[in-house]
Every structure is written in structure tokens, then in C-alpha cells.
Amino acid sequence: MAVDQDWSNVYPTAAAFNPSSVPLPIRMGYPVKRGVPPPKEGNLELIKIPNFLHLTPPAIKKHCTALKDFCTEWPTVLDSDEKCEQHFPIEIETVDYVSAGLSVRNPKARVVTLRVKLSKLNLDDHAKKKLIKLVGERYCKDTDMLTITTDRCPLRRQNYDYGMYLLTVLYHESWKTEMWENEKTEADMEEYIWENSPSQKNALDTLLRIRAAEKTTEVTREELLASGIVENYKTSVVALKNEGETENNVLQYKESVMKLLNLQALQ
């Protein structure tokens, strides 16, 4: 081979190893006793393996310069994930499979996964709770992500359409209020609501009885509810029930109870 010849002309595409075209002193194979691996002339081991002689770095660069015209640039606005989410809330995940075999097709290729954050959808409080109940396990509370995986149709396009249809139906159904939703009990509630709860009744009854025992001016329930001490107590109870028992919450609860019952701090 001439020294100034272009290597991409010798191996323009994938081809088997040809010992006379490749000027490298390669040896491959198991050596005989007290010998060296066999040389490249007539060496089947070198012919068997896949070689990358057609993909040397200069050849790759040449290919890429030719291909660069067909590529587009990513819009510079969408440089972070948050901006992508803000403008494009829905993510569609599809998988393609490439392998050699009797058939080009792979039945797993028809699965489509749709992911969307509920905060991006136009939902009010009731609609959001109803959607979460409808969807069940497909909603992740930590990431606020709804994941719909469809694979019941034979084609990927059909699965995608079905996924979008499901999303549309869920969205519109969650805005509807049915008759039987009025029968929602306290066990169904997702979070703790203080109004009309036993805690409120107990607190107000206690305060009223304290006032009656001290024979001070009569205060009505509404005035008690509006007072700052009861508000404080309410926020601390709601925080305890909804967020769980953390140090801050428990301390806050202790202070609010002391203020409510007019106790002095025990030294």
C-alpha cells in the first residue's frame, strides 16, 4: 500500500479482513509450543471477528461532515430541564429494538409510556384529588408525576393515541362532580381538615366551659374561632396530622396548647 494513500479508500465500508490490504504486522491465535501466535496470512481468527477498519477517526469525521447538513440544532432556549417541562409538559417514552434474527420486528416495541406532571395541568383542588383517586398507583406523590403505560394495541401509534385518550378522559372526568361524591366520608379524605372535626369541637367546648366557670363575659363560638389562640392551635394540629411528627411540629403544638389553656411554662 502506498504511504500517501487514503485509508478510507482501502476500506470504505465494512469488509472482511484482507491480510494483503492491511499493512500491519498482526498476529492472532493460540501459539504453538514455545512459539508465537500465527501471522496474519491465512489466519481465520482475524477474518472471523468483526473489524472496525472502515471506521477510523478520519473516516468518521468525513462521514460526519457530510451528515452535518441534515442535522438541526437544539433550540437554545430549552437548556435546562425546568424550561423543557414548562414548555413541553408531556414526555413520551418509546423503545426501539435492533437485532439480527429471523424477523426485524420486536413485540416489545409497541409499548408507549406517557409521563406528565399534575401541576402543569389545569386542575382545581377537587379535580386533582379525584384524578389521583382515579389513577391509583400510576401517580407518584414525591415527584408529582402521572405515568400511563399502554401496550394493549398492536401498533405503537395506536398505543400513543390510546394513552392521549386516557389522559383526556381522566382530565375531563375529574372536573365532573357526581352525585355520589357527596357521600365522601372522613376515611376517604386525603388530608386532615380541622373544620367540623372532633379536635375543633373539643377545643371550643373546653374554652366555653372555662369561660363559663370563670363567669367572665360570654363569648360566642364564632368569636372563639376567629381568635388568634384558636387559629394557632388549628395550624399546629393540622401540621401534626398532615406532615407527621417532627420536632418543630411537636414544639409548636405544645406552645399553642399552653397558650390555649393559659398554662405557664414549667421551669
Place this chain on the structure above:
Amino acid sequence: MHWNSSCCLFIPIMQPLQTTRSTLPSVPASLEQERNSSNQYMSHCSAPALCMGFKGPGTFPVNYSSRDMPKQYRFLLNKDLLWVQFSGLHTDLHRHKDNSLVSISDEPDTLYRKLSVLVKGHDKTVLDSYEYFAVLAAKELGISIEKVHEPPRKIERFTLLKSIHIFKKHRVQYEMRTHYRCLELKHLTGSTADVYLEYIQRNLPEGVAMEIKKTKLEKLPEHIQKPVWDKLLSVEETASTS
């Protein structure tokens, strides 16, 4: 393969900016099996597209067109973006004018937030070489690579009888080793992804399989913007009164 929505993302004023350009030479729909010279890549690549910049901080134009198979070449004009288009496009146009195989369509390009290429093979050295090739190709085409890692290999072993008849105590064991390599790319447009994937897949060595996971970004469709019940109620009322 694509399912780009044919509707544009803006409602622009459709005025052809230039005369229609010559279209791509007709390409056979099925991929050819034999590998020809490198000119193959040019003739089989999809037509290019244009990705326009954006004007203000708040608005996002998304007025980009996709590169598709031969279509008439027309620009979508949006009055706000006129100046951006001219300033940004002039250089792009010049580059594409020389390449007669490139043609631009007005379909919006798809956006892929992440493209995950997993290659599986029995030979680790082959996967090493392939990874070098894929990474270099991505760098040359200007694709940002997020992560290249090697998931642990899996070995499938099974035990068979050595003899065709009796000799239960003498068995032979076989194993199949599968090595993996994962290349994660981010922020690709549909055209770039198609070009890169076709290049990669054509040069996939023998005995190596590939799985590609694409994460596509989409806007919320119009029918999910607002609940439909208000409109339906008003329609019913007008229907009943009229």
C-alpha cells in the same frame, strides 16, 4: 416512524419566502441490506430542517420546521419573529443552498429530551470499539453526551447431559455472556436523532444488538387546556332555547 403533528405550533401568516427548491431524489422506502460506499449516507438521509431562534424571554417561538422527505420548501412567517428569522436563517440558508440533497419542510421538528442507546454483545472489545465510534460520531455531529457507562454483564448458564443416551452423571455446562454498554445523549431534535441513529445502526457490528429509548417532549394538546363541561353546557342551553 415519526408521528409529528402536521399542524404548526403557531398560527403564522403563510407567505412563501423563496421559490420552491428542487426536491430530493427518490429514495427506496426499504433500507438496503448491502453496504455501499459512503455516498450512501447522503442519499438516504432525511431532508433537513431549520430551527429558528427566539425573540423575547417570555415567549417561546417553537416555530421550527422538521427535516422530512422531499417536500416543497416554504417558510412559516410569524410577524414577531421576522427579524430573528432573517438574521438567523441567512447563514443557515447559505450553507444549505450548496447542498442540493437537503430540502426543508414546514412540519415542526420533534424534540427528544433524552436518547438512551444500549448495545449488547458477547464480546467486550467489540463493544469498546463501537463505543469509541459512537462517542466520536456524536461529538462530530454536535450532540451533547450525558453519560457513557457499562452496566454489569449477565451470564446465562445451563447444564445438559453429555451423552445422547444414559450417563446421567456426566453433564456438560454452557454459558452465554452478555456485555452491555449504555450511551445517554440529551437534547436532540428529531432530524439529528434520525441522522445519528441511522448512521449508528448501519455500522452496527455483527453479533451486537441495540435498544434505543427515546424520551420525546410534547406540548399539552388543546383539548386538555380547559374542562369541556362549560362549553357543552352552553351549547346545550343554546340548543334547547333555539
